[in-house]
Every structure is written in C-alpha cells, then in structure tokens.
Amino acid sequence: MIKEVIVVEGKNDIAAVRRAVDAECLATGGFGLSPYTLEQIKHAYEKRGIIILTDPDSAGERIRRYLSKRFPDAKHAFIPKEDASDEREVGIEVASAPVIRSALETLRSEELQIEPRFIWADMTRAGLHGGADSAARRAKLGRILGVGYANAKTFFRRLNTYGVTREEFNAAQEKL
Structure with missing residues (x-):
C-alpha cells in the first residue's frame, strides 16, 4: 500500500492506477478543479502527502504546475508519453501496470x-x-x-x- 494519495486527472486514471498498485487516489476532473476537490486534495496533502501523476500532455502539465504551487511538498511521478498513449489518446488510463509502478518507484520532489x-x-x-x-x-x-x-x-x-x-x-x- 502506498502511503500517499495519488492525484490523477480522471476516473479512468484511478482505475489504471488501482490495477497497478494498492493506493488511494483522487481525481482532479481536469483543470477546472472545484473547491470541494481542492479541499479533498488539501486534506490528503496535510494528512498523508500526495503524489501528482498527471497525463503526459500540455493539459496534464498545466494541472501539475497548478497543484505544485498550491502543494509545494508534493511528490511527482512521470510517465513517458510513449508509454501512456495509443492510437486514440494520451493519458495515464492507457499506461500499463508495470509502467505505472515504475513511475511510482522513481518519485521526484521539487526543491528550492x-x-x-x-x-x-x-x-x-x-x-x-x-x-x-x-x-x-x-x-x-x-x-x-x-x-x-x-x-x-x-x-x-x-x-x-x-x-x-x-x-x-x-x-x-x-x-x-
């Protein structure tokens, strides 16, 4: 079980992460994070810590930057674009379980x-x-x-x- 709560973009991302590891996840619902969602993430951040795992695309990067500013001690996991894409889409939901586990084993934290x-x-x-x-x-x-x-x-x-x-x-x- 992963101690931190993993923050992803959507429900399908949660399903993919849960197929790979035993972890609690929260979905941002895209870039329009609601006050309720932000409060949930804040609570997880303060109690257990969070790992930000967003899609390897421009929208995912914007969400990551936004969350990083609000939660500066968050950990970050990255999945290479080629490992999170198929002919139709790019996202955590199309990444394989081994790829997700690998990303969660090489966490990074922002440093001043x-x-x-x-x-x-x-x-x-x-x-x-x-x-x-x-x-x-x-x-x-x-x-x-x-x-x-x-x-x-x-x-x-x-x-x-x-x-x-x-x-x-x-x-x-x-x-x-």
Whole structure:
C-alpha cells in the first residue's frame, strides 16, 4: 500500500492506477478543479502527502504546475508519453501496470534552488534542444531520470527543480 494519495486527472486514471498498485487516489476532473476537490486534495496533502501523476500532455502539465504551487511538498511521478498513449489518446488510463509502478518507484520532489545546477549550455551540449533529434533525446533522458518528457524549456526547469544531480544527468547521458 502506498502511503500517499495519488492525484490523477480522471476516473479512468484511478482505475489504471488501482490495477497497478494498492493506493488511494483522487481525481482532479481536469483543470477546472472545484473547491470541494481542492479541499479533498488539501486534506490528503496535510494528512498523508500526495503524489501528482498527471497525463503526459500540455493539459496534464498545466494541472501539475497548478497543484505544485498550491502543494509545494508534493511528490511527482512521470510517465513517458510513449508509454501512456495509443492510437486514440494520451493519458495515464492507457499506461500499463508495470509502467505505472515504475513511475511510482522513481518519485521526484521539487526543491528550492538558489543556484541552479544546470545552465542552458548543458542543454545545448547534451543535444536537448534545437536539433533534429532533440525531442527524442529529451524523451529518453526524461525516462531514465524519472522526470518525463517535456519541451526544452520545461525539461530544463525540471532538471533544476526536481533534484536531478549532475552525476545522475551524466550517467543518464552515457546510457543514451
């Protein structure tokens, strides 16, 4: 049983998570979170802690950012887009149980960084922006580091806010 409450976007996501692990889940119902839903999430956050597991798309990222601001000590789990999509949709509900378990084993927490560990030149040197294969490189590196796929700007922010160390980054690059 997972101690924290897992916050997902919808009922189908809850079903997918429950097929993978024994955990309590709450659904945001999309980006229009009701005051009642926010109160439920706040209660879970204060009593047990929460894990934010949103879809690997732009709507999921907006929900994650919104919840992160309200609940700064929340943990984050990421599922790579290619592992959470089929020919019709992208979402946690189409991810397999092993993929969901893997995401929940590599949790990240946001950290306040006075001095960022990474600078934009690190993104350039690693080929993570501006190149023909940059998106694919970010997807692979995001999977290895457990920070998910993101565009270059968001990926850079995740490197600096989710506690990725220089050693982890270098080791992940070597795996590419």
